[in-house]
Amino acid sequence: MTLLPQSTLDRLAMARFPIRRLMNGTRQGNHRSPFTGASAEFAQHREYCPGDEPRRIDWRVLARTDRFVVKQYDQETNLRATILLDASASMRFAGTRATLISKLNHAKQIAAALAWVLMQQGDAVGLVAFDQRVRLRMPFGSTAGHLHRLLEAITGVQPEQPSATATVIHQLAETIPSRGVVILCSDLLDDPHSLQHALYHLRHRNHEIVVMHVLADEEVNFPFSESIRFCDLEGLDEWMDIDPPAIRREYLRQLQQHLSAVKQACHQVAADYLLTTTEQNVADVVINYLATRTGNSIVAGASS
Secondary structure (H helix, E strand, O other): OOOOOHHHHHHHOOOOOOOOOOOOOOOOOOEEEEEEEOOOEEEEEEEOOOOOOHHHEOHHHHHHHOOOEEEEEEEEEOOEEEEEEEOOHHHHOOOOOOOOOOHHHHHHHHHHHHHHHHHHOOOEEEEEEEOOOEEEEEEEEOOHHHHHHHHHHHHHOOOOOOOOHHHHHHHHHOOOOOOOEEEEEEOOOOOHHHHHHHHHHHHHOOOEEEEEEEEOHHHHHOOOOOOEEEEOOOOOOOEEEEOHHHHHHHHHHHHHHHHHHHHHHHHHOOOEEEEEEOOOOHHHHHHHHHHHHHOOOOOOOOOO
16 A cells, blocks of 8 residues: 555645644744744843843834843744554454455555655654554654655554553653644544543643544445444454344444544544544545644645
């Protein structure tokens, strides 16, 4: 599977990932920092202190008030983004149609596209793949070589054990450097209340949070009409014969209840939330999401 075909890169060429919160990066970049220093955007005045550079004195204020003050500027910084990729067994599901990819492969493509956009604007991206524990962790980087290694790592991720999303997020919240962006790509088959507490842990660390809720199209629409066999990918290795018409209404009711609870959990911690299904074009998903961050009403067209 090619994570970033040329058609996707062509459509993402002008995309930008705007940041809403103050960031702590490791070098000069494109985003505002909570600290002040030398940059192009004025922040405030403060009283002159011995040792300050004379060139930073505001001579106009001195002429008006006879006070020595210096200009402070918002220090621009690069962003550190951490992509959390759910590699649990349930992400293996792809539905019954041969034309659809698995939830994991859809999430991989979204993760790769966002990583590419972030690195194109000079930001640093790290990766964590997890199920019930962390399976893979890559440090932050923003070079072409790092992007190549990151895409190779994403490609190699395979679904393994049951998930424990909330537990892993709590663990990671204490190790991810504060004031960054955390992008979670997962099917979120977890208790919404536990998920909310885990996301709040990230928010407490001053992270901006993006939740990409990845589901298979058949999980959302339940289009089955004839008797079919189901197996829990994270539970018992037993197959169950199901009569879809008999359970469809109740299944969809419980699904919508779960989706509403997950969305509300994200809303409570001011996290961006986007539900995406495996039948959607990844470039459309990413471009439309980034457009909403800038307040634009762009609707991505079909890929060429």
